Amino acid sequence: MMFMRFAIDAVFVGKPEADGSREVLAIRRALPPWRGVVWLVRGANGTLELPVGTIDGSGTVVGDFLTFA
Secondary structure, rough: OOOOOOOOEOOOOOOHHHHHHHEEEEEEEEEOOOOOOOOOOOOOOEEEEEEOOOHHHOOOOOOOOOOOO
16 A cells, blocks of 8 residues: 555455455455554455445355356
């Protein structure tokens, strides 16, 4: 988030499952710019950085599985 000029939503995901999907481990909405630290998420293997409002708009919750094409 350092040097970012705008807020983002962040979705922390785990390692890929056998089918390629990844479990949502944590969600952080509207992280403000210039925040130097985002608390660690145990087991996270990746992060999706998205426009603010994307998490709420998609209805994504912890425990969901995401598949990327």
